Amino acid sequence: xxEGTEKGGETPDRYRYAVVPNIxxxxxxxxxxxxxxxxxAREDVRVDAPGGGVLHAEISxxxxxxxxxxxxxxxxxxxxxxxxxxxxxSVALHVFVDDVDALAARAEEAGAEILQPPTDTFHGxxxxxxxxxxxxxxxxxxxxxxxxxxxLGGRLAAEG
Numbered sequence: 001x002x003e004g005t006e007k008g009g010e011t012p013d014r015y016r017y018a019v020v021p022n023i024x025x026x027x028x029x030x031x032x033x034x035x036x037x038x039x040x041a042r043e044d045v046r047v048d049a050p051g052g053g054v055l056h057a058e059i060s061x062x063x064x065x066x067x068x069x070x071x072x073x074x075x076x077x078x079x080x081x082x083x084x085x086x087x088x089x090s091v092a093l094h095v096f097v098d099d100v101d102a103l104a105a106r107a108e109e110a111g112a113e114i115l116q117p118p119t120d121t122f123h124g125x126x127x128x129x130x131x132x133x134x135x136x137x138x139x140x141x142x143x144x145x146x147x148x149x150x151x152l153g154g155r156l157a158a159e160g
């Protein structure tokens with residue numbers, strides 16, 4: 001991070017290129033529709049399974065790519081299961097966007113559960129946490145300022 005506190009606006013370089021998650025859902029076609037309505041996602045790739053459903057799809061949310069497909073519910077085909085088959089998830093998907101408030105409103109209208117409303121955070125981002133209808137947890141962030149490492153601890157302590 002840079003020295004001092006500087007006004008930002010752009011996604012920090014360290015988060016521009018990341019590991020591409022591949023998630024499983026109970027109904028990939030419905031999930032893709034939700035992601036398009038809620039997050040403004042674009043469907044880039046879709047391979048339908050021979051017996052029906054979606055074997056593999058790729059969507060983009062801004063510059064971020066997400067792979068997804070239908071879960072068989074039993075963990076076959078590599079052991080991938082949807083959060084609904086597991087009773088929850090231990091993973092949160094982080095995506096930087098230009099306007100977290102607008103995205104949160106659109107996502108809630110589309111059926112997302114807001115777990116934490118848009119909030120300015122100690123680390124310099126405005127953040128919303130939500131759960132999609134498939135059970136995946138998302139953290140959307142709008143970068144507001146760069147915060148020096150030395151200042152992060154003090155800000156966190158001030159929050160309690």
